Amino acid sequence: MTSLDTQGDPILLEMRSITKEFPGVKALSNVSLRVMAGEIHAICGENGAGKSTLMKVLSGVYPYGSYTGDIVYQAKTQQFKDIRASEAAGIVIIHQELALIPELSIMENIFLGNEPTKWGVIDWAEARKRSLELLARVGLRDDPDTPIKEIGVGKQQLVEIAKALNKSVRLLILDEPTAALNESDSQHLLDLILGLKGKGITSIIISHKLNEIEQIADEITIIRDGKSIETLNVKRDGVDEDRIIKGMVGRTLESRFPDHEPKIGEVFFEVKDWTVGHPQIQDRLVCKGSNFYVRRGEIVGFAGLMGAGRTELARSLFGHSYGRFIKGQVYKDGKPVNLRSVKQAIDAGLGYVTEDRKSLGLNLLDDIKTTTVAAALDKISNYSVVDTRKEFSVAEEYRKSLRTKTPSVEEGVAKLSGGNQQKVVLAKWMFTDPDLLILDEPTRGIDVGAKYEIYGIIQRLANQGKGVIVISSELPELLGLSDRIYTIFEGAITGVLDKNEADQESLMKLMTSARKTA
């Protein structure tokens, strides 16, 4: 562990004029990047700008020869032919989708591919000793034998870093490290990265979370449309979020949310005493007698920490799709309704956009038009026979009105960017013409521009007189969208704040403590 690069050169990495082409498309065009030793360097840009591609070139995923330009690392021109080569040089990349195996333990994952062996037999004693050391360095006190699937995403991220430390990393690349983390885990991770900086490890962070970048980055490189636009030095240039957005977008975004005049009507959806048990653990409740209501034209936010029970509430309402239903009533337009199956829920006018669109919202084998009609096939079929013409025209309609970026609705959804995939999922639910639409983390993993569009869509739905529930972990998002916000903590609704009385602090207080009985 040295505090300075061994060669004493302040520039650790220089990528010069990197150009990477795919058939028909130039992903990177003369991109340059310069990272100083011991600094935290952020890379910002919209989805599709080329950030991940640049990092893949650096780490050897796109090997030497598949790009033009030079990678000069530790003052030597490198020709990485695969990931192992870059790792051997001390460059470790942690991808957005963590590369951990859920069934194996923390220790096994840390040493995967790097097992300490004595004459060909894995030396688990040695591995254990080293894992305890590594875990301590990242601030984890869990038993190394714990299977990965049993620890939360936040801790999994830390295990990935422990894995990187095991590979004697000098340059750590983190792709959207806090995307799936809650506030406290995110903060912990950022502190860790700062701590690693203190120990001489240089980091490159790709992130959309501008507030975090503002917090820890020393330099920020902005990439737009495959070109490097500018590099800002945080201290010297007095950089703040707006400045970063300006660089990413080309002009200041006046507001991140479209203007919206709420037109709120009567209460039309009410939930009383909703109690649901944990699917496996007998004595645990995931929803503790929740009560809430939604009015026509209203956007209601649900705020809470990761694991508070928001998704569980939504899914258990939506056709009892989660947990063991114990008791509770749902009223629509004053009359009680039964939502015992997903189909009943859809027929009753509910729609639910799932949290994880890839695993729960989409069949990645399908194309856009099939997905668009998937939740309301009855509307486009006669006597069970699907009318493919109607299917096509419906899908086209939504493609246009939501401005989904795709050459045609025959394209497979797997090829779309995150933002466009989310639009297709929204289209699917909008087609069912629900009265109440529940959106679970609708803008996760989506760039600024697409988020703006999705906010606009949500507001349009409200304007049509529908009720919208938005579940989100981004408080600014909830504050910008919602007319009222409910807070949830450990399965219970702890409070509700109106738009004008809510702010980050008041929300956070309610999100982190049990309801006071009064």
Add this chain to the structure above:
Amino acid sequence: MNALKKLFGGNTRQFGMIFALVALIVFFQIFTEGRTLTPGNVINLFNGNSYILILAIGMVLVIIAGHIDLSVGSVAAFVGVFVALAMRDWGFPWWVGVLFGLFLGAVIGAWQGFWVAYVGIPAFIVTLAGMLLFRGFNQFVGKSNTIPVPKEFQFIGSGYLPEVGPNTGFNNLTLLIGLVAVAFVIIMSLRARAAAKALGAEVPELWVEVTKLVLICGAILYATYLFATGRPGTSFPIPGLILAVLVLIYGFIADKTVLGRHVYAVGGNRHAAELSGVQSKKVNFMVMMNMSILAGLAGMIFVARSTASGPFDGVGWELDAIAAVFIGGAAVTGGVGTVIGSIVGGLVMAVLNNGLQLLGVGADLTQIIKGLVLLAAVAFDVYNKSQGKRSITGMLMKNFQRNNEIKPDEATSTKEVISKEA
């Protein structure tokens, strides 16, 4: 060259396999000095393999839904022997026997479907148990004897269309069927084209459509000619007719009905399907029950063709059916596959068997060749798919690609959004 790509490219993944089938037929036709495409041989092909192809229809739906059924051979044999017994010992007339067999298949299917869909035991295990269970029942009921079946029953397995109408030198009914098929194909094609145009969707160029139609209709007419000019008394065989009807029905269901969509949805992503309102348990149950019904039908057709049930019936049929489905382009993980693809896959194996037999190749060498062909066919298909929606000719012509490449993410450019709002 680009045009050739347009001819074959687009959504049809199984064009690769049809290519292989045609190539095999041509190969054998040349090397057997013309004995492959004779009326007699073509009729034999269908007679000898219809029951496997019927199994493949059921099996592809099972595999699309993400399961597998290893019991089909044993179920087919069991139904076959039970029906034969019922007709001999209880005096069932042949049509009652057929209904009984289908009913038996449904009961067995419901049993297996229950365990798979509602209890949640993996289909592999349930049907493996079924394979042993029903093989045992087969031996128990049949006592390893062969039981002959009455002539009327044999009709469904070895019968032909009757000779009606004026003496044209051909079997008239077969001609009729062929002409109807051609007319059907042309009309559907024209309608689809008109509909696509009306919606503003992409239509392939006219000459591409015409060429495709000419090729398909040409093939149908040639096949009709072969079947109609067989030995007097033969025509398009009844098992082939049953197969064709089933292909039309199931192809329609899979492609164009809500139920079909549900099967693909459950296979593609069960959780997403459930959260979209699909009742996955019902779908799984129906798919398993349907398979056993078809297995019962296949068993009866086989017994009818063999004129008697026997203790070895059904042995190994599940593997033949599964091979046909995978050669036809289904994915091991579910969510992908077509009925017509499985038929093509089954025909590839059948033509291979038949051709090697005509050439007098010994059994040992035949097995080796079949194994290698199976591997090559699926590897070829997997390679095609891993390249995205590329067609085979696309693979050969990298420079000419305009559509269908792998693009990195399309971005929603914030600039665009803001300029629109401004």
Add this chain to the structure above:
Amino acid sequence: MRMFGKAGKAAAVAAIAALALTACGRTDSGSSSSTAGGEAFPKDSLIGVALPQKTSENWVLAEKLFNDGLTGAGFKADVQFANGGVSEQQNQISAMVTKGAKVIIVGAIDGAQLGTQLKQAKDSGATVIAYDRLLLNTENVDYYVAYDNFKVGVLQGQALLDGMKAKKPSGPYNIELFAGSPDDANAKVFFDGAMSVLKPKIDDGTLKVVSGQTSFEQAVTQGWKAENAQRRADTLLTGSYGTASLDGVLSPNDTLARAVLTSVKAAGKPLPVVTGQDSEVESVKSIMAGEQYSTINKDTRKLVEHAITMVKDLQAGKQLEINDKDSYNNGVKTVPAFLLPPQIVTKENVKTAYVDDPVLGPITK
């Protein structure tokens, strides 16, 4: 690794070691009853009979006969079918040895794959009798009792010639050859027996195999399956018999014979002379109706009866009756054999051949 930890691993290793040792060890096959003077083993000893798959009528009958005959003679009988294949048969023989069987009669699925179990049997002091199928490449077999399978083939070849001659006095005759499953040792024996009669006639032009498929590999029928024979017959008929007429078919058994006849009937051709074996009910009916030409009567009852006689003689310490000491070399030793004569049955003698057969007698009266 996660699940067991160090103590668990040690326990697992110890358990596996213990199991291995017991499997390798010698089993004590002592019996509790007493033997009279001159007797090799007690009258109520356990006799093991390991039969192959339960897939044809004669094996099903054999099971019943062995059970009845052995228990009737005062022995304890353990008769098993190995439907699961060779490995199941291996396990069954091992089990019989462990249970202390004094004589083990083996109708092998694959005669060459039981060497280890046969050695176990011999080491335990049991006598090993090969039944119907020779046990190969081992010295651990004492006797062979069977119908003369080579003679079966010869009879089939001769019957084919006789049958065709009766229909059409002079040649040349068009024939096709069918053989059994390539993984059944007997299949080759039948074929060779038949070819010993037919090959000279093929060579001198009396017989013509129109398809040209004269080798065993070309003639085999995988798994002895009727559907394979029917398909091959279909292909041969359309491939080689467009104009030519088929006079005769060598079929090694009744199931395949009926499959060939079904194919010929479906093709609308005149029925050729077809041979068979096993005297299955449907084929006997077929012969009486003038369709199948011949079958072989290998009365299972006689074979089982003789096997049981051998057991009784062994028990009493008597010398076994042997009528062939030289023909059956199994690769390691020449096994003394008692061969029963197979009987060819055609329409001529079908009425008398099965007189005392409980099943076929009533049908052929």
